[in-house]
Amino acid sequence: MTSAPAGAAARRAEDTVSAGSASPAGTHGEGHGRIDLLFEPTARQVRVPVGVTLFDAASWNGIAIDSTCGGHGTCRKCRVRILDGSIAISSLDTRAFDADELRAGWRLACRAQAVGDTRVEVPPLVTRPKAATVGVGRKVILRPAVQKRYVELAEPSLSDQASDLERLLAELSDLELRTDLDALRSLGRLLRTHDYKVTAVIVDDVLVAVEGGDTTGRAFGIAFDLGTTTVVATLLDLTTGMPVAVHSMLNKQQPFGADVITRISAVMMDAAALGRLRDLAHETLRELVDDVCVEGGVSPSEVYEVAIAGNATMTHLALGIDPEPLGVAPFIMSTRLLPELLASDVGVRVHPRARAVVLPAFGAYVGGDITAGLLASGMDRDSRTRLFIDIGTNCEIVLGNRERLLATAAPAGPAFEGAAIRCGMRAAPGAIEGVTISDGAVGLRVIGDEEPAGLCGSGLVDAAAVLVDVGLIDGSGKFVGEADAATLAPGLAERLTVVGEERVFVLHWAGRPGDVADSVYLSQRDIRELQFAKAAIATGWTILLEEAGLQPEDLQQVLLAGSFGSYLSPSSAIRLGLVPRLPVLRVVSAGNVAGEGAKMALLSVRERAGAMALLEEVEYVELSDRGDFNDRFVDQLAFPT
């Protein structure tokens, strides 16, 4: 695995840096252009959307920039120097730098918006941050469960025969600690070989290890976004809150099926599959641990905690818990809140007594990834009424504000993964990820700037939206007749053709125009698949709005999250009715909120407690036992006209 940028990009990037891009919080998806940033002296190159601040781009990609305010423009510590490229001088810059410095390229990274390829020099860290910016603009005060305490103990004597452990714990008497047997085993020798100067390693209320001398400067954690398709690991420096390295890779369980249902079915059909799926999850996590530790120059034994955000099936499988009850009505989890776990329980080889925290799940289909997402987006803290939609094969929807939160899950099907789509493919190089029509010409944005090979989810939505917009697809989802097409969009009419018996709209001719062989197209059936997915999602949020007694216009923000949602064009989503009809600026890409939530759980016990509290705060609305679901679903099949 090569390094991949963090954020939503990481899921998509899979195995190439250049295909990825950060999609930071608050950036709505309109500015579709991508630029390259090169950070010196590490020569790390990342691809990000136009307009992202250098601070955000660095932060999401694991590049540490000094800051005590977390990128809010108040501490003026995030000084960077532009080596190549041009970045406008902000009003804050003029207060932070003198004229010579400004001329030399110095800028505050948190205000420096890159609009073209840029090379940036990042000075070494000078302050130790007290907070980090994570998730959707969440500032997290650093208070990790992992604590290190350096102590110098008095040597025992015949008049002071306190045991080694009691001697140590007396210095940590502000904490009520339990002790791991392993820590005890090595304690006596360590104290005596290090002149009674040691560092206690504490996770939550457990003394997990004792290390010789002062090691307080080294404490790491790994946040995992354990996706069905892609798994992302972020190595975090727990003393600074900064990401040190980020890697992603395909979930090795893939051969058992692309979605959770096929993997549950595998276990139902063959009991041995559970062990195999568990082992594959472990192998995936282990490989990522190796990758981020090597890149970050961190010994795995310096990693004392891991956090995992994943859907219920993924976490069940990783823990070796039979997922069968998740897959059949009435869809029961083994537990919402997992017991105290070790990293070794999920097969991760870090410090042997490292702990693991698994974000809790609301239900079989609203898992820990959603809890993490709500945490990262501050749904339970914010007074604004917001709609959170994580779009994937299964679509999780949460509505509300700090007063009340309602959640549900809608079965969107595999359309967005490209599975049931004729020219569908995953978001990999060659996939059309964006489609525009302007002046009768089709514009395509392709991942990796390669020859178009297929259509990924965001491209599918874009294509349908622009064709609805120009009228080539009508409200019922049907391609209009040839005569109407020729009238409505004469320049596009020849693209509306047939493949076999089926009408299609050709997005990209592989050979000469008119020859459909190897072309990339959108078919009538593809539109039907998309309509089913869209209807399921829209039914979900419609019911939640009704339960809450709200109208769509009451929504102050719609957050699009998840492997696919973050890449969706907000205007296309609105155009198709995938999200409520709102001003486009209210529809926002939230990025990889699952991974961000896992990071928050590592950085702050307070945030972690908040995640646990969400279980009590969120009301789950089950759609599958509602008698009116099918009627509403049919109502939602049409596109808004």
Add this chain to the structure above:
Amino acid sequence: MTSAPAGAAARRAEDTVSAGSASPAGTHGEGHGRIDLLFEPTARQVRVPVGVTLFDAASWNGIAIDSTCGGHGTCRKCRVRILDGSIAISSLDTRAFDADELRAGWRLACRAQAVGDTRVEVPPLVTRPKAATVGVGRKVILRPAVQKRYVELAEPSLSDQASDLERLLAELSDLELRTDLDALRSLGRLLRTHDYKVTAVIVDDVLVAVEGGDTTGRAFGIAFDLGTTTVVATLLDLTTGMPVAVHSMLNKQQPFGADVITRISAVMMDAAALGRLRDLAHETLRELVDDVCVEGGVSPSEVYEVAIAGNATMTHLALGIDPEPLGVAPFIMSTRLLPELLASDVGVRVHPRARAVVLPAFGAYVGGDITAGLLASGMDRDSRTRLFIDIGTNCEIVLGNRERLLATAAPAGPAFEGAAIRCGMRAAPGAIEGVTISDGAVGLRVIGDEEPAGLCGSGLVDAAAVLVDVGLIDGSGKFVGEADAATLAPGLAERLTVVGEERVFVLHWAGRPGDVADSVYLSQRDIRELQFAKAAIATGWTILLEEAGLQPEDLQQVLLAGSFGSYLSPSSAIRLGLVPRLPVLRVVSAGNVAGEGAKMALLSVRERAGAMALLEEVEYVELSDRGDFNDRFVDQLAFPT
């Protein structure tokens, strides 16, 4: 390993039933005769001192007799029938049985004192005991940490999607439980294959397992007396408090040395020895588990907790903790109170999530075996001022009552183990364990009724005591001159001879009298060794009495405990000044109190908490930093005259 009787006997019995004998609480060591009891229908034969009640003899040997009062003569449920042998009718018997029954041999076991070989029929249990008698007459109300709860859960539905674990825990809401991951892993399948009827297995506040159907009738624990020389395991039925099987065997660490110091030295000289010693401890415990489970007809997976009483070195080694700091001044333990442990942490293969409780230690030389002993003898509950002496290579001494307890450790050396004694041997078949002189004739009691082969600790003390008594050893510990001997004890004078340069008293002629070859004798140097041991012990209790401001006559009871103490003749101990000069009835053998304390910890969380509380209640007096120790030691070398 064959079965061995419990109690002090178990340590001694080692590998033969017939050599053993129960030495129950309250029986002072005067009645030296042994008798055989045969319990039907199991045909279990045990050897016990004359005068022991059948209830005690059965109880200590793992034979269940019905009782709700724990042998206190109030419930009248301990009905047994004498098949062969004669047992007097007690006043309680006349109230419990009619004349026909009495004629048929029915007696209350708790009042039936056997004075000769007896065959007894024990009816099957009809009541489930609420209490058990353990230790020195301690009645323990059953409240084990292991609890089983049978529950029948409502099946989940779309309108009741509570997770499996939450569904189960809701039925156990009187307990605030943590959950073992293993229990969670199997929960879903178990609930569904057993119609949501399962038994929760709880140890302390941890849900360790869930079992299909109702298994509440089966719950077992194993109490280990982890001695330096011998290890005893008692399998306990936690639902009745009754022992089911008892086995003992030599500690497999023996090849590393007979005492704790040689084993600590082994680790100091070779770091690899720690792992080897740990493994040997684990092998010893594992073999005993197999033995008691096979004999008791219990699956190891039905054993959910083990308790271990052992000295600090033994528990450190069993847990793989470096014991070196225990062996060198200032004698520091890794910890007094051990953290939460699993049975697997001490290498025991029972239920995979079974817990282990290790009795806490006061200091490097007053270990968990002493804590267990204090618990079993109720030192912290009793208003009487008592002296508790556990005699072995290291001698632990505790003085006090429920108001105040003082403890110390005195280095008695290996004399009592027979190590530095010319004809010394361990208490095994052929060892002279008792010596009397009457009418100028020497009487010997030999273990196993074999040809005398050597002298064990109790025989050594007896031999010296009777020779001091008849005047052949003077107050300074020297054999008197030949002329004096001939005057004082004409019939014994020829036994006072020389071996090499050294004067000896021959206890047993192997060939014709006068030929010292292969004879068993007590040498002048043996007496010196005994004097050193005696002086160390007497110095210990003298200092404790002083610290407490007490005189010897203030002592209401002296309890002799441990592998050797229980076998010591109280009158001999008094005669030599090993214990304070008191009426002989006040000096009592306490039996295997370490093992009994471990049993109490398994049977009652209240008693277990009492053991933990002892740590705060006992004041430890360190002898090795006292400037006056040597002077006092020299003062105590003489025998009382």
